[in-house]
Every structure is written in C-alpha cells, then in structure tokens.
C-alpha cells in the first residue's frame with residue numbers, strides 16, 4: 001500500500017541567485033569576488049586537512065629554498081675573507097635536497113586532493129543528474145549536462161593545486177622574500193616593489209576578460225557534445241537523410257567556438273607570462289643600477305647585492321605562481337559556475353531501491369485513478385496542454401485514451417508519474433492526491449511503458465531488471481512468457497544474457513516494445529500505463545499482447561494510449577481527447593454512434609475492424625464499378 005510521506009524535494013538553494021554569466025562579467029576578477037571563493041571553498045572544505053598538510057609541505061620546501069641565498073652570501077663572504085667554505089657548501093647541498101623532497105611530497109598530496117575534489121564533485125553531479133526533475137532536463141540539453149559532468153569537473157582539478165595553494169604559498173613566499181630583501185637593503189626593496197606593483201596592476205586588468213573567455217570556451221565544448229549527442233542519438237536518420245555534413249557543421253561550430261575562446265585564454269596567458277619576465281628584468285636593471293651605486297658608495301657590500309639579486313630572481317616563482325593562480329582561479333571559477341548551475345537544478349527526493357516481487361507474492365490490488373479539473377502547461381511559454389480535464393478510472397479493467405496527435409494523451413501519463421506538476425487541479429490514485437504520496441512508492445505502484453519503448457544498452461536481462469538487482473528466475477520466466485518474448489529468447493545465442501546493442505538496436509521495433517512491456521510487468525504494477533505499445537507489433541504478437549493485457553486487467557488497472565482499433569475496441573472504456581479537453585467517454589460501440597470525432601478517427605486512421613474495412617472496400621468497388 002502506498003504510504004503518505006510529504007514530498008520534501010531536495011532543493012539546492014543557490015548562494016547567489018544571479019546567473020553565473022552575470023557574476024563572471026561583473027568586472028572584478030574571480031579571485032577578488034567573495035562568491036567565487038565561497039563556491040571554491042564549498043568544494044574544497046571536505047579536503048581541508050590534506051590541503052593544509054600538502055600546502056604546508058610545499059611551503060616548507062619553499063622556505064628551505066629561501067635560506068639558500070643567505071648561505072650563498074656567507075660562501076661569497078668567506079671566499080672574500082679566505083675562510084673555509086666546506087661547511088656552508090654541505091649545508092647548501094642538504095638544503096637543496098630537503099627542499100626538493102619535501103616539496104615533491106607536498107605536491108603529490110595536493111595532486112591527490114585535486115583528484116579527490118574532482119571525484120567527489122563528479123559523484124555529486126551524478127546523483128544530481130539522475131535525480132533531476134523531468135522538467136529540469138528540458139532546461140539543459142543532455143550533451144551540455146554531460147559536458148558539465150566531465151569536462152568542467154576536469155577543469156576543477158587545478159582548483160586545489162594552482163588556484164588555492166599557489167595563491168596562499170605564493171603570497172607567503174612573496175612576503176617572506178620581500179622581508180628578507182628588506183633586511184638586506186630597504187632602498188633596493190622599494191625600487192623592486194615600485195616596479196612589481198606597477199606590473200601587478202596591469203596584469204589584474206586583464207583577468208575578468210580571461211574568465212569570460214574561459215567560460216565561453218567551456219560553453220563551446222558543451223555545444224560540441226550536445227551536437228554529437230543529438231547526431232549519435234539519431235544516427236541512422238542522420239545517415240539516411242545524408243545529414244552528416246550539416247550535423248558535422250553544427251558540431252564544428254561548438255568546436256570552433258571553444259577554439260576561439262581558448263585561443264583568447266592562451267593569448268592572455270602568454271601575454272601575462274611575458275609581462276612577468278619583463279617586469280623582473282626591469283626590476284633587475286633598476287636594482288643593478290641603484291645597487292651598483294650603493295656598493296660603489298660603500299652603503300652595501302657586494303655579497304649583499306648578489307644575495308639581493310638572487311632574491312630578486314627568487315621572486316619569479318612565487319610571482320609566476322600568484323599570477324598563474326589568478327588565471328587558473330578565473331578558469332576554474334568559470335567551470336565551477338557551470339557545475340554549480342547544474343547542482344542548482346531541482347531534484348526529486350531520493351528513493352530507496354525497489355525490492356523485486358517474488359513469484360510467491362500475492363498479486364497487488366489494482367488502483368483506481370482520477371483527474372479533477374487538471375490544468376497543465378509545460379514549463380516555458382508553450383500553450384496550455386490540459387484545459388481542466390476530469391475523468392474517473394475505477395480499479396481493474398482497461399481504459400484507452402484516443403484522440404488526434406497532440407491532444408495531450410501522453411501528458412496524462414506524465415502527470416500520473418509526477419514527471420510534471422499541474423498548475424491546478426488534482427490527480428488522485430486510490431482517492432489520494434499523488435502529491436501527498438511518497439514519490440518512490442507512487443512510482444513503484446505504476447508500470448510505465450513510454451511511447452518509444454526505450455531499451456538500454458546491455459543484455460535483455462539487464463533491461464528487464466533495471467532498478468531491481470535481485471530478481472528470481474521464475475519471475476523473469478513469467479514475464480518473458482507473458483510478453484511473448486519466449487521465442488525470441490530461445491532463438492538468441494545467449495538467451496536472456498544476449499547484448500541488445502546501444503538503445504536496443506539489435507532488436508526489432510516490436511521486440512523492443514515487448515521487452516519494455518515485460519519490464520513493466522515484472523514490477524507487478526497496480527496501475528499499468530502503456531503508451532502506444534502495440535504500434536510496432538505484427539498482428540500475431542499484437543493479438544498475443546492483447547491477450548496478456550486482458551489477462552492482467554483483473555489484478556492491474558490498465559490504461560493505454562492507442563491508435564489501433566484492435567487495441568482500443570477491447571477496452572472497458574475509451575476516453576476521447578481533443579485539444580487538451582475530454583470530449584467523450586464510453587465504450588467503442590457507444591462512441592461510434594455518439595461521437596463524430598471518434599468515428600472520424602476510427603475511419604481515417606484505418607482503425608475500422610477488418611469486417612468493416614471489407615465492407616467499405618466492397619462499397620468503394622461497387623461505386624467504381626458503377627462508373628461508366
């Protein structure tokens with residue numbers, strides 16, 4: 001029985017409601033924006049201990065390197081005063097080794113953390129994507145979702161190593177070197193600072209452009225994967241229509257867009273690199289000029305000038321790291337904003353895996369269903385699909401929905417399954433509003449075969465047991481027989497364990513439909529929704545499936561959307577829909593005599609029973625025969 005559990009959907013409240021595009025282009029580089037840091041820290045917080053350890057070790061490696069010029073200075077001074085230098089040289093060698101080893105361990109730990117951040121983000125993304133509300137999947141195309149889950153999360157790898165740790169390490173090292181330089185000679189320090197600050201300001205102005213270029217490049221990658229997903233999803237149609245060129249053009253547009261913007265990133269990147277080199281060279285010349293004069297005047301020793309110049313070149317790595325970190329931070333911020341955008345999509349509450357029914361289980365009681373004044377339109381600015389529809393379907397028996405294409409028949413099923421929410425009105429299962437029912441239990445009570453009867457890659461067994469890992473063989477045999485799959489399974493080389501190919505391409509359309517029906521029957525549903533499941537069956541299999549449907553109407557309420565009269569006419573009641581309204585409800589005979597649209601549908605869609613078709617053929621023959 002269905003439990004009542006208020007559906008508290010997992011909502012992800014965005015920390016910043018503005019569109020990421022808008023955030024990225026608010027003018028300030030990401031490294032100066034609190035929202036970008038908040039996003040970044042959210043992903044990094046779980047790894048904080050390892051980040052501290054790895055960052056600390058890298059810093060230690062850097063600091064031990066910093067002492068080297070001090071020892072170099074004493075080596076020079078000892079050489080000048082002809083004192084022994086062996087001890088200083090040994091200390092220098094030891095320091096070089098220690099700083100290299102400690103630095104390498106720190107780097108490895110940070111890389112490990114980066115991979116962990118990518119893994120945990122991907123896991124979060126996977127859980128989000130699979131629990132997305134159906135309505136949300138209309139907002140971002142699947143290819144784009146895939147690109148965010150793969151390419152964008154890959155970019156986030158550099159969040160830890162370059163963006164965060166290098167910012168912190170670079171800043172600490174920079175300050176330490178500047179302090180040491182100040183201790184050596186504050187006049188030279190001021191000279192250096194003046195040049196470096198000027199360079200820094202110029203670099204910072206280019207960063208916002210870099211972030212927006214990085215984001216656009218990622219959007220280009222997403223465009224490419226969306227186009228490929230679209231083409232591969234309809235591969236045979238593309239081939240049959242000779243549309244390879246036009247589809248390639250669409251995919252290439254994305255690739256070119258990614259290339260164009262990545263080039264912009266590369267351009268800015270290399271400009272910044274060259275700029276740092278020039279800045280340090282200018283600082284070197286300035287320090288050499290001012291320092292040379294100070295050595296000549298006796299204000300400082302030659303050893304101090306050499307040590308100062310060494311420190312000046314020591315500035316290059318932390319400065320480079322800081323600038324690279326700023327650049328990476330901007331690229332990562334762009335990727336993170338795309339991933340966060342995905343994580344902000346609304347999801348359904350997670351439900352527990354469904355237990356598989358056993359052969360000994362008693363058949364569940366069939367469910368009743370009713371709609372009351374349901375008004376529905378799909379999200380977006382499309383027209384109203386259901387204009388206040390109401391109908392009652394008692395428990396057990398078979399009900400068929402018929403009507404012209406686009407009348408809103410399949411949408412009825414989507415509302416029962418709660419893929420979408422109606423704007424007003426109620427959908428009741430066993431007299432209870434479906435919105436008050438636990439979503440997992442609601443769906444467990446329903447067997448649903450959607451219009452295209454999708455079959456997934458894998459074996460027939462995988463397809464039947466989707467979502468139910470432990471199914472008894474007897475149960476499988478039962479549904480295989482019921483869905484008239486026995487002959488097919490016997491014919492296949494590996495029986496139920498035969499691979500069916502991507503989207504079941506190794507099966508015929510009718511076989512796919514029967515696999516989908518068997519999958520729904522395996523769940524022993526209380527309500528079975530079949531959307532045009534007999535459309536691709538030959539007469540023999542359709543008859544057989546009709547027998548199955550008739551056979552289960554005692555234990556399951558069966559609702560079908562159908563166009564074939566052979567299926568429709570055996571229903572206990574038929575609901576005729578037109579333009580989002582219920583036009584008439586009745587049996588086949590009642591509707592044939594009372595409803596003009598039903599009569600027309602039956603005639604124009606060749607839904608007339610064979611006897612009537614023969615009669616009309618005879619009438620047409622007579623008419624033609626009467627012509628002169």
Ligand SMILES: Nc1ncnc2c1ncn2[C@@H]1O[C@H](COP(=O)(O)OP(=O)(O)OP(=O)(O)O)[C@@H](O)[C@H]1O
Nearest residue numbers: 138378382385403404405406407408409410411412
């Ligand atoms: N995801 C969607 N977003 C926006 N509009 C949609 C969506 N799905 C269907 N529609 C529109 O809703 C209307 C009803 O669609 P529905 O699939 O329910 O019709 P139907 O009666 O089942 O048609 P058919 O017999 O051709 O399958 C159509 O006009 C369709 O274009």
